[in-house]
Amino acid sequence: MPNPDYLGQTPPEDTPVVFAPGIILGKGKLLCFPSFSSAGNKIVWMTLPPKLFYVNYDGKWTDPINLNSKIGFNEDSRNAYISPDQKYLSFCSRENIYWVDAKIIEKLRKE
Numbered sequence: 001m002p003n004p005d006y007l008g009q010t011p012p013e014d015t016p017v018v019f020a021p022g023i024i025l026g027k028g029k030l031l032c033f034p035s036f037s038s039a040g041n042k043i044v045w046m047t048l049p050p051k052l053f054y055v056n057y058d059g060k061w062t063d064p065i066n067l068n069s070k071i072g073f074n075e076d077s078r079n080a081y082i083s084p085d086q087k088y089l090s091f092c093s094r095e096n097i098y099w100v101d102a103k104i105i106e107k108l109r110k111e
Helices: 103-110
Strands: 030-036 042-048 051-056 077-082 088-093 096-101
Touching (some): 042 077
Antiparallel strands (some): 030 042, 042 051, 077 088, 088 096
C-alpha cells in the first residue's frame, strides 16, 4: 500500500524495486545521479545524454520539468544536488561547480 510519508510509494523490503514507476522516466535514456531534498519532497535526476529533470511531491507528483536550458545545464554537466536547506541547486560542469537559487524551480513550475 502506498505510504504518504514515503513520497506516496510503498517502502521496499529486502528486494530492490523501481522507485516512482511512471513518474520518474528516462524516456529511453539512462537515468543517473538522483538527489533527494532533505525534506524528501523534491528530486532532481539526470539522464544520459545529459538532461536534468526535477519533480516535487506534495501529496501528489508534479510533472517532470527539464531544467537544461533554464539553468545552463549542458552536455558537460553532471551530478546535480539540492542543498540540505533546499535553497540551492548545484551541479558540476567541466572544471567548475555551479549553483543557482532553487526558487528558479518554483518559477519554472508556474510557467
